[in-house]
Amino acid sequence: MQFLKRNIPVLIAFVMGIAMVCQYYIPSQASQDFGSDMNIWTEIIFAFALLIGVQSLIHNHTNKIRRKQVGYGFSWAVIISMIAMTIAGLIGGGVDNTKGMYFWMFQYLQVPMQATVFSILCFYIATAAYRAFRAKTPEATMLLIAAAIAMLGRVPVGTELTDWIPLGTFWANLRMEIMTDWLLNIPNTAGFRAVMFGVGLGIISTSLRIIFGIERTYMGGGD
């Protein structure tokens, strides 16, 4: 059992990891075909995994209804919506039929509902900014000023504040949109690049640990 659950997966991770690294350096057709085949395998696994997901979803929600857990009414909503969308798709076709019931439900139910949840972000940003954006230290104060400039420089009201400064002069550097552009292009880019280097190296380190079987937690259990 240990052999099947630990040694075989580690061996697969090692062989496939090395194979995919080699594939990157070999441009021949056979190598490209191998890379494409692996990607197709990923697609197939993804498709079957979705079935596991649906099974888990139904199992979870029927359990909630059976046990009458807090908020089990929402579980009814999930199951009914899922069945309704499936039936609509089967009867009138999927997104390929723009006049069908499924497309109507997509356009007038799914799109507005998802957009609504995304829009809540605006309200949450406001409360988070009010609560947390404090000039506690000189660095935080600088950050605050930079944020204020960037916020004003990205909207017409802000740019109108300084549009009286003539372009082409030294003082044009004080126009909101030009300061915003400088902030985005110079300090912002520098900061992002620094973190990106760290992230990139972190990814390499984790990948090597997985390929060489040093990190095994992801396949269940310790090292």
Add this chain to the structure above:
Amino acid sequence: MTNFFFNLPRQFIYLIIALAVFIPIILGMEMDVIPAPEAEAVFNIIEDLPDGSVILFGQDYDPSSEPELTPMTTAFLRHCFLKKHLVVSVNVFTVDGVGLGQMAFSKMEDEFGVVSGEDYVYLGFRPGVANSIRAINSDITNYYKTDANGVPSASMPIFEKVKNGKDVDFMLSIAAGATPEAWILYGASESGYPMAAGCTAVSFASYFPFYNSGQMKGILGGLKGAADYEELLVRNYPEMKEKSMFAKKGMVSQSWVHILLLVLIILGNISFIRERAITRRGGKA
């Protein structure tokens, strides 16, 4: 009363934000926009390309980002079809976004009379970001056997001119996620087409390293990016004035929300300084 201003309840903040968003939209207010250089760069590329060039368009977003990214898509597609470019479009992000792509192209059919399979093709979604992009590099119709409507792609006239990524003159990925990075990694670097990204305002800042290194020729960031594009479109094509320009209208709401946020931050800081002063004096905050 003073305490109320320094400790605003959450619900009150939600209310004033909602008012700042709704009132300008209801009153139909509009403001002039100064296009950002990175948005102007995208516009200029499309404008400078000879008529009939091939544009690869990644409609990589889903319904959640629809309000922010659809105006950008509409403005960009309008420009492409005004310039009579051929548009090959895919969604490599999520199957949920395919309906939005259908809606966008259906609108273009009504506005410009473009024909699917001849002037544009929308190929829909296939899972696997890297796989899809790589397939476009080598052979589009071999991977995308049909378009999003299920019409066989091999028989489409547009694919006589566009075989693979090498035939693409420019690529734009309007994305809710991180797909523009994948387009650089697997698409632009292999096929060599110039590309740009359109993104939500939240992700805007993260693409500047790619813009500065030249890997991206431009960026359209959030509703402001869409408003910039609409402004440039109206300046260059006066007939576009009559079309609905949602992003420009939305910028008034965005202006007021930004101002409101600044006021809230200032109030929060006054409250913080006041509390700190009281604590230093030994009183109760």
Add this chain to the structure above:
Amino acid sequence: MKRLLSRLYIVSTAFCAVLFSFVLLSTGISAQEAPQETPSLRLFGEELVRDRTLRPESALTGATDLVVKDWPNDAGRSVCVTFSKSDWEDVGVIMNNGEQVTNLYYVVDWAETPDGLWIEGDRFPVTEQFIGDDYGAFGFLPEGYETTHYSRVQYELETEGDEDVSYEETPVYIRVGLAAGEKMLAGYYFPTVASGTSHESWFDSARKYHLVLTVLLTLTVLSFISRARRGMKFYIRRIAGLEAVDEAIGRATEMGRTMFFLCGLNPMSEVSTIAATNILGKVAYKVAEYESDLLVPCFDPIVMSVCQEIVKQSYTEAGRPDNYNEDNVFFLTQAQFSYVSAVNGMMVREKPAANFYFGYYFAESLLLAETGNQVGAIQIAGTDALVQIPFFITSCDYTLIGEELYAASAYISREPKLLGSIKAIDMAKAVIIVLIIVGTILATLVAFGGPDRLDILRYIFADL
């Protein structure tokens, strides 16, 4: 009622399985049935034709030294076309209608025979595409790097019956033409026709420096791991967020409330998700020890299966296998904001005492973290999604920034071999910092008039 629900569950699962198979089958059928008709090109209702009446006022010479060779480092079926720059490129050309045209394009056509059907293979502005631009194909500053144009032409040879045509033996013919004006209708071909063959490469020489760096980095990591195994101690700086994990679990146990662990929205193939599941293993072990409750709502079914296995194993290792409940690790949806709504709803109802957000997040980060903040949970986040870091910092008690996410499992477990790999990456980072400084100095010297050859680092790292 229970029986009804059980039946509903079985029927709907079976229904989904049938539906799924139907979708797979129908996709296959539609793909096979695609008819192969010969298309005719129509652009906005107009036939695409070349205007042969428009031509330069006086005859031009160009592409006289046309050379066709194999394009290196690819799977074959593409050739590299080079020819020298002509004098008229920079000034433009006067046409027979008196118009001076400056936006001229080279059009590179290919054919299977010198007098055969010519097909356009590439088109580029006459002032662009010099061999100095492509380090991978032509090396660093090759001879004539500013005066020799290049073009990569991909081509497909017609097959005879079932037999494959040998690209290595069958030549492809190339000619170069000129297109003028925005309409790109004027055809003007230079008389020189050249031929060449292509072959597939078995090593991408453009990536040789990449390979060297990969090998060096791998050896460094392995060497530090080996040193760690031999007992060498490494100093790893304190990561406050990870030290707070125990505190958060302890608090949740004391309050008798549940905890949430989220692995982000990326699939299992992404390293950030693997890093998150590694942390989940350590957190689940401690949760099992404290006999507390951990909920893991998943965005991806494969991630869910992996998480179930990890949590189960952690409970077993902690000696509490009976406390493991498979239903606590579950799949929600793959729609981003539906997932957020579901998790937020659960947070509001369950009022968790601690929330852990590890992995890659998109715009939902603030929605999740603000809701967690409102219900009063201790929150620890770790992400390599750079744009989401500010949101987590604002709403969470502790945030792991970028690479700290990858160091977390090593930090928590204190396993010497894992710590060794982190130390190796620190070394790599030091080397990168030195290279950035040297590269900046060299690029600055070139910008101030130094010789182009000083910019060698740009060449070495061009493929990275």
